[in-house]
Amino acid sequence: MAKVLVADDSETILLLMRTRLELAGHTVETAADGQEVTERMEAGDEPPDLLLLDAMMPRKSGLDALRELRAAGVDTPALIVSAHQDPTDADAPTDLEISGYVTKPIDFERLLGTVAELTRG
Amino acid sequence: MAVIGVGRFIQQRQDFEDGIARSYQVEIHARTQIAQGDNPHAARAAVAAQAGRRTELRDQISGDTRDTALLVAAGLIAGLTGALLLFSGLIASMRRPLEELVDAAGRLAGGDRSARVKVGGLSETATLGAAFNEMAGELELEASKRDQLDRLKDEFVLTASHELRSPLTSVQGFAELLMLERDSLTDKQVETVEIILDNCRHLARLLNDLLDLARSDAGRLAITPKPTAVAALIDDAVRTMRAQTETAHQTLTQRVEPGLPLVDVEADRIRQILVNLLTNAHEYSPKGASIEVTARPRGAEVEIAVTDDGPGIPESQLDLIFQRFTRGDAGLTQRVGGTGLGLAISKSLVELHGGTIEAESSLGVGSTFRFRLPAARMPAEAGSSATATEAS
Numbered sequence: 295m296a297k298v299l300v301a302d303d304s305e306t307i308l309l310l311m312r313t314r315l316e317l318a319g320h321t322v323e324t325a326a327d328g329q330e331v332t333e334r335m336e337a338g339d340e341p342p343d344l345l346l347l348d349a350m351m352p353r354k355s356g357l358d359a360l361r362e363l364r365a366a367g368v369d370t371p372a373l374i375v376s377a378h379q380d381p382t383d384a385d386a387p388t389d390l391e392i393s394g395y396v397t398k399p400i401d402f403e404r405l406l407g408t409v410a411e412l413t414r415g
Numbered sequence: 416m417a418v419i420g421v422g423r424f425i426q427q428r429q430d431f432e433d434g435i436a437r438s439y440q441v442e443i444h445a446r447t448q449i450a451q452g453d454n455p456h457a458a459r460a461a462v463a464a465q466a467g468r469r470t471e472l473r474d475q476i477s478g479d480t481r482d483t484a485l486l487v488a489a490g491l492i493a494g495l496t497g498a499l500l501l502f503s504g505l506i507a508s509m510r511r512p513l514e515e516l517v518d519a520a521g522r523l524a525g526g527d528r529s530a531r532v533k534v535g536g537l538s539e540t541a542t543l544g545a546a547f548n549e550m551a552g553e554l555e556l557e558a559s560k561r562d563q564l565d566r567l568k569d570e571f572v573l574t575a576s577h578e579l580r581s582p583l584t585s586v587q588g589f590a591e592l593l594m595l596e597r598d599s600l601t602d603k604q605v606e607t608v609e610i611i612l613d614n615c616r617h618l619a620r621l622l623n624d625l626l627d628l629a630r631s632d633a634g635r636l637a638i639t640p641k642p643t644a645v646a647a648l649i650d651d652a653v654r655t656m657r658a659q660t661e662t663a664h665q666t667l668t669q670r671v672e673p674g675l676p677l678v679d680v681e682a683d684r685i686r687q688i689l690v691n692l693l694t695n696a697h698e699y700s701p702k703g704a705s706i707e708v709t710a711r712p713r714g715a716e717v718e719i720a721v722t723d724d725g726p727g728i729p730e731s732q733l734d735l736i737f738q739r740f741t742r743g744d745a746g747l748t749q750r751v752g753g754t755g756l757g758l759a760i761s762k763s764l765v766e767l768h769g770g771t772i773e774a775e776s777s778l779g780v781g782s783t784f785r786f787r788l789p790a791a792r793m794p795a796e797a798g799s800s801a802t803a804t805e806a807s
Binding site: 304306310313314317377398399400402 | 619
C-alpha cells in the first residue's frame with residue numbers, strides 16, 4: 295500500500311481523508327498548508343508515493359507548493375483537490391505534471407481508485 | 416421688387432391718363448377756336464399736334480407697361496426663389512438634427528449606451544437634443560449600476576458555491592464513513608444516514624446548478640465540443656438513472672435510430688441535460704410510469720427526446736417551464752426534490768451547443784422534452800464527396 299501526503303487547511307477534511315485512505319490500507323501524513331508540504335518534502339527521509347493537495351490554502355496554496363517541488367526536481371505524482379466544479383477550465387496549469395483533479399464534494403470511491411492506480415507497483 | 420414694380424405701374428398709368436386728358440383739353444380748345452373762326456389755321460395745326468402727342472403717349476405707356484411687367488415678373492421670381500431658399504434652409508436646419516436624433520436613438524436602442532447628439536440648430540431641435548442626451552446619460556448610469564450589481568451577484572454566487580463545497584464534503588464524507596459500517600448500525604440509523612446522504616446529493620446538485628447559472632449569466636459557461644456518439648451519451652444517462660427509476664417501478668427504455676450521425680458536443684454537458692430531463696420525468700411521474708429516450712436524425716441535426724406518460728404539464732405552465740426557479744405542479748402525492756433550475760440550465764446548455772429545446776405536453780397523457788443538436792461534420796461526408804469526384 296502507498297504512503298500519501300495530504301494537505302488541506304480544514305482539519306475535518308484531513309480527518310476524513312486520513313480515515314478513508316487508512317481504511318483502504320494506505321499510510322497517511324497530513325499538512326495544514328503548502329508551506330508545510332514543501333518543508334516536509336525537503337526534510338523527508340521517506341518521501342511519499344503520492345501528494346494530495348488542496349488547490350487553495352492560506353500561506354501557500356497546493357499549486358504553489360507543487361510548482362516549487364517540480365522546480366526542485368521532485369516528480370512525485372500529485373492530485374489537486376479543488377472546490378471548482380470543473381477545475382480543468384479554471385486556469386489549470388499545464389506545466390506541473392498534475393496527475394488528476396479531485397472535486398468537492400469528494401467521490402471517495404473514485405478517489406481511492408485513482409490513488410491505487412497512481413501508486414501501483 | 417414686385418411691390419416697387421406695381422407702384423411704378425400705377426404712377427405711370429396716372430401720368431398717362433393725365434397726359435391724354437390734357438391733350439384732349441388742348442384739342443377741344445383748338446376745335447372751339449376753329450368753330451369760332453379764331454385763327455383757324457393755327458388751331459388746326461394744334462389739333463393735329465395733339466393727335467400725334469396722344470399716339471406718342473400711348474406708345475410710351477405700352478413700353479412702360481411692358482418694362483413694368485417684366486420688373487414685376489422678375490420681382491416675383493426673385494421673391495419665390497428667396498422664399499424657396501429660406502424654406503429649404505429651414506427644413507434642412509430641422510432635418511439634420513432630427514436625423515441625428517433618429518440615428519442616436521437607434522444606436523441607444525441597439526445597446527450603444529454612449530450614443531449622444533450634438534445640441535444645436537433651432538431652439539426646438541436643440542431642446543429635443545438636450546433632452547435626449549439627458550435621458551441617454553441617465554440610462555447609461557442605470558445600466559452601469561445594473562452591470563455592477565450583476566457582477567457582484569455573479570461573484571457572490573461563484574464564491575458561495577465554492578465555499579459551501581468544503582463543509583458539504585465533510586458532511587457527505589462522514590455520512591459515507593458511517594455507511595461503510597452499516598452492518599453495525601440499526602435499521603433506523605441506516606435510514607437516517609441515507610437521508611443525510613440524499614440531502615447532500617441534493618445540495619451538491621443545487622450548488623452545481625447555481626454555479627452553472629452564474630457562469631452562464633457571466634458569459635463564462637464554455638464548452639469544448641467534440642464529435643460524440645449520441646447512443647453512448649444516452650446509455651450513460653440511462654445507467655445513471657436506472658436505480659432511481661427501478662425504485663419507483665418505472666420502466667426506462669431507450670430507442671436510438673441506427674445510422675445516427677455523431678454530434679458536435681461536450682459529452683458531460685449533454686449527459687447533464689439528459690439526466691436533468693430524466694430526473695424530471697422520474698420525479699413528476701407516478702410509480703409504474705413509462706419513460707422513454709429516443710434519438711433520430713433531423714436534417715443536419717439530431718433530435719433527442721425524453722417522453723413520459725406522467726400527469727402532463729398545464730399549458731399555462733408550459734410557457735414558463737424553461738425559466739429559472741419555475742417548478743411544475745407535482746400534485747399532492749409526489750415528492751419532488753428539484754431545484755427549479757434544471758430546465759433553465761438545460762436550455763442554456765443546449766443553446767450553447769447551437770441547438771434548440773422545446774416542451775410538449777397534454778394533461779393526463781404525458782410530456783415530451785426534445786432538443787436538437789447540430790450533427791458533427793463527418794469524415795464520411797468528405798469521403799463521399801471524394802467518391803463523387805472520382806466518379807465524374
